Amino acid sequence: MKKAVLLCLQVLVAVVIIAVWQLASTTTLFGNPKTIEFFFADPFSVMKRIVQWFVDGSIWYHLGITLSESLLAFVLGSLGGVFFGFWFARRPLLAAVFDPYVKAANALPRVVLAPIFALWFGLGIWSKVALGITLVFFIVFFNVYQGVKEVSRPVLDNARMLGMSERQLLRHVYVPSALSWMFSSLHTSVGFAVVGAVVGEYLGSAAGLGYLIQQAEGVFDVVGVFAGMFVLMAFVLIVDWLVTLVEQRLLAWRAQ
Amino acid sequence: MTDRVQAVRLKQVSIAFDLKDRGRFEAVAATDLAVGDGEFLSIVGPTGCGKSTLLNAAAGLLQPSTGTVEIFGQELKGINRQAGYLFQQDSLMPWKTVIENVAIGLEIAGTKRSEARRMGMEWLERVGLAAFADRYPQMLSGGQRKRVGLAQVLIRNPRLLLMDEPFGPLDAQTRLIMGDLLLKLWSENRKAVMFVTHDLDEAIALSDRVVIMSAGPRSSIIGDFPIPLERPRAVADIRHDPRFNRLHKEIWDALRQEVLRAYGQTGEDSR
Missing domain, CATH: 4.10.810 (Virus Scaffolding Protein; Chain A)
Structure with missing residues (x-):
């Protein structure tokens, strides 16, 4: 009701x-x-354009490109973030030495990297993936670092007293703790992966939703711009909904 | 003391911490203490007297500054593998279910998963939580979590039990129930127990022997009282026994000054 x-x-x-x-x-x-x-523009033309895209199937190609760029950026950025997050958290000296550089790299607005990535990796998907990685990496990195650092002292001592070796501690205590922090930032990092892909496409590419919007804008096709924005919105909402499903499964132990 | 092998033997153990730019803080002065095999020993003392510190030294979680720790006649190096430790704070792994938490101690020691689970269920039945096997710790009450913790520790069948105010966070009724449960499980195959508490009633009701510690810093053991009450005991009822009251008065007389001293040091709002 x-x-x-x-x-x-x-x-x-x-x-x-x-x-x-x-x-x-x-x-x-x-x-x-x-x-x-x-x-x-006007709602009917925008709707007609969207329907037309889906009927003639041309949109699927662009959606596929944006989706694969986002996925690659998310997976590779997360892997890097998890790896370095763990490494730094377990080696305080390393973390202390690199601290100012990590902060400096994270302070850089990532958009300015798009042209340089286009130069390095070309106009294909990899320059967009690289841009997404620089966004996802830091979110995951900071969360994993925090997760390893903030394992509760009694839980850790208890696991030691139960006879866990360093490797078993890693598997049963550090990794689950770090992953729980990472998953709690899943919405943010997936969102940033999409941002990286679309912004990269917008600044120079031959396919993807960002490309579609940029092309329409270039010829004052406002209907095309709005249609592209709505498709992008729906795309992000669906991705976000999938993330929520994954989260509910993985963080079941946090539910009250 | 004779040459009989003791479960725990602290020889001239002192523990000090380095404070940031304020020199060194000696928590526990050179202390001798022995816990016999199968003996239930309680350590009682005012807040901040270093009783948990002493327990952590016996667990191997803390390196004594001087002196040695012997466990069943062997000098302790690193973590005490023969001890089970029940913590005051929540120490279950929140990302594992109740049964996973209980079985993990066996699993990491190489027991097959199915066998570890079977034994885990047996222990959950013993502590009355079989119906909660697939819940996560956060879904349980504080008392239920303590019972899971007890099963988690006892399933490994340690020769020595170390307990750091395990029932401290619980309400009075739950503490009595937990005390009875602990005595029941302990009496099945009497292990040596080192039980730290600030609750004198609890210490007398549970123990074979109670030692009391002076207020810190540089605290030490200032009293050693055998508790000659017969077993089995019912924790709630034994408090009405006249001998219980006599023991309580005798130990409290020795403890009172230390409690007042600790209270004076920490100020009016001391908890």
Whole structure:
């Protein structure tokens, strides 16, 4: 009952926004509809464009490219983050020596790396993957580092007293603790992987959702820009929903 | 002391910590203490007297500054492999289920997984938590978590049990129940026990012998009282025994000054 009411209200918000949009682009209610249509397109054309993309199948190729770039960036960035996070947390001297460099590298706005990656790795998917990795890596790295550092003292002592060797401690205590921190930042890191892919495509590529939007923008095809944004939005929502499913499975022990 | 092999023998053990730019803090002054095989010994003392520090030295979690620790006649180096340790704080692995937590001690020692689980279930039944095997520790109450901890430690059948105020965080009723459960499990194959607590009632009700420690720093053992009450005991009922009250008064008289001293040192808001 309550859930249904909430859902109705949520749908209502979308209906109102689309209705206002439609009115603004077809009637004189908010000014000249021609001008508004030029800047904001109109909902029907945008919908028609999206349907057309899916009917002729051209969108799947771009979705596939963006998805594979995001996935590669997420997997490789996470692996690197886990590896270095562990290594640094277990070697305090190493962490202390590299601390200013890690901070400096993380302080750099990653977008400025896109041109240089395009130069190094070409205009194909790998320059986008590299950009995504620089974003994902640091999130995972800091979380894993924290996770290893903040293993509760009694849990660690207890595991030692139960007879665990260093290797068994790693497997039964450090890794689960670090992974739980990593998974709690899963939404952020997956989101950043997508950001890396799309921004990279936008700045120079021949395929992907970012490319699609950039191309439309280049010829003042506002309908194409909005259609691309909606597809991107739906894409991110679906990815986020999948992450939630994974999270519920992996962090079951945290539930109350 | 005779030459009979003791479960724990601390010889002139002192423990000091380096404080950041404030020199050295000697928590425990040179102390001798022995726990006989099969003996239930309690260490009672005021807050901050270093009783847990002494226990950690016997566990091998802490290196004494001077002196030696002998476990069943062997000098202790590194972690004490013959001891089971029940901690005051939550020490179950939160990412493992109850049964996984209980079975892990056997599994890492090489017992087959299915066998470890079977024995784990047996122990869960003993502590009355068989129905909770597949829950995670966070879903249990504090008392239930302690019972899981007890099963986790006892399943390895250690020759020596070390307990650091294990029932400290629990409410009064649950403490009585846990005390009875502990005595019941202990009486099945009397292991040596070193039990640290600040609760004198609990110490007398459970133990064969109670030692009391002076307030820190440089604390040491200042009293040693045998508890000649017969077993089996019911922890809740034994408190009404006149001998219990006599022992309580005798030990409390020795302990009171130390408690007051500790209280004075830590200020009015001492907990």
